Amino acid sequence: MTEKREIATALADSTLSGELIRAPVTAPRMTWVDYLLIVGLSVVCALVFNKSNFKGIPIVPQSFLDEAVSFENPATAFDKHKKGETLFVDAMPYSFYEQEHIAGAVSLPLAIFGFMYDVSIGQTDKSKEIIVYGRTISKRHDEEVASNLVARGHKNVKILKGGLDAWRKKHYPVES
Amino acid sequence: MSEYLSLALRTYVGGIFIYASLNKIPDPGVFAENIAAYRIIPYQGLHLVAIILPWIELIGGFFLILGLRTRAAASILGGLLFMFTLFVIINIFRDSPISCGCFGTVAEAVSWKKVTTNTIWLLMTIQVFLFDRIYFLRRRGFVFEKKVHKDFHN
Numbered sequence: 001m002t003e004k005r006e007i008a009t010a011l012a013d014s015t016l017s018g019e020l021i022r023a024p025v026t027a028p029r030m031t032w033v034d035y036l037l038i039v040g041l042s043v044v045c046a047l048v049f050n051k052s053n054f055k056g057i058p059i060v061p062q063s064f065l066d067e068a069v070s071f072e073n074p075a076t077a078f079d080k081h082k083k084g085e086t087l088f089v090d091a092m093p094y095s096f097y098e099q100e101h102i103a104g105a106v107s108l109p110l111a112i113f114g115f116m117y118d119v120s121i122g123q124t125d126k127s128k129e130i131i132v133y134g135r136t137i138s139k140r141h142d143e144e145v146a147s148n149l150v151a152r153g154h155k156n157v158k159i160l161k162g163g164l165d166a167w168r169k170k171h172y173p174v175e176s
Numbered sequence: 177m178s179e180y181l182s183l184a185l186r187t188y189v190g191g192i193f194i195y196a197s198l199n200k201i202p203d204p205g206v207f208a209e210n211i212a213a214y215r216i217i218p219y220q221g222l223h224l225v226a227i228i229l230p231w232i233e234l235i236g237g238f239f240l241i242l243g244l245r246t247r248a249a250a251s252i253l254g255g256l257l258f259m260f261t262l263f264v265i266i267n268i269f270r271d272s273p274i275s276c277g278c279f280g281t282v283a284e285a286v287s288w289k290k291v292t293t294n295t296i297w298l299l300m301t302i303q304v305f306l307f308d309r310i311y312f313l314r315r316r317g318f319v320f321e322k323k324v325h326k327d328f329h330n
Contacts, residue, residue: 034247035248038235038239039232042231042232042234045234045235046228046231049201050227053202053204055202055203055205057204057205057208059227060223060224061222095273096273098273099273111209137216138213138214138222139209139219140219
């Protein structure tokens with residue numbers, strides 16, 4: 001194979017041995033080094049930039065679960081919902097709240113927490129029980145909102161175990 | 177003709193990815209929120225994806241435009257487009273009220289129009305992968321043909 005290539009090169013370089021024509025270049029060979037180069041360079045640049053960026057984020061998300069916050073199972077939460085003494089807080093972004101939420105729940109999305117807190121539950125008695133829900137595979141909205149509520153002085157904050165999915169599966173009341 | 181088409185397409189696709197990455201790189205927290213809305217990437221890996229993904233777009237885009245490792249760059253960016261399209265389709269079926277997040281903070285709802293656009297870009301990366309032959313940064317400069325001996329060629 002190498003010999004054949006050498007002959008081709010020798011012939012191509014010779015102007016005496018015949019007519020030269022132009023032929024398309026074949027596609028370059030690809031190796032894992034090419035991928036390693038692109039991905040490796042990206043990873044290094046990304047980590048270095050993130051470290052020096054003032055808006056950088058931790059590589060692994062921090063847990064916001066406060067020790068003062070406990071979990072409430074859906075059945076118990078539903079009993080409290082029927083009595084109407086507990087405040088249900090939806091921590092998901094507002095578009096999700098608009099689509100569907102636990103009946104009577106108030107929206108408190110993390111992105112506009114400060115504003116919505118003042119509007120919706122700022123005047124609520126700090127000892128009133130609050131059950132927060134809103135967790136997905138990608139984001140624990142409930143933990144962060146519950147933590148913020150504890151930081152604002154609320155003494156009885158809980159997280160709904162299984163979130164809206166568990167609530168819906170048991171056919172408890174939702175509204176949109 | 178394929179070589180010239182590939183050159184044009186790889187410049188276009190590379191430019192799109194560079195533009196998309198420049199909106200995401202400065203604020204990975206916002207991009208992480210956009211990815212989280214898709215509800216597909218697990219919580220523990222979310223930030224890592226938000227930090228690294230825009231840089232793969234940026235460097236892959238530059239490699240495409242400069243003609244460096246174009247087949248690898250095209251296949252990586254094509255893989256990303258395939259993944260993005262899949263994520264959009266999943267969320268269309270879930271009826272998720274989310275925006276695409278494809279170009280940072282610019283709000284564009286997930287829709288079949290977005291799927292079509294991504295599919296067209298994906299086809300462009302396939303064209304580049306298969307037919308790209310024009311390289312700027314090689315030993316002989318701007319080349320896409322080589323001289324071979326007719327006798328040997330035949």
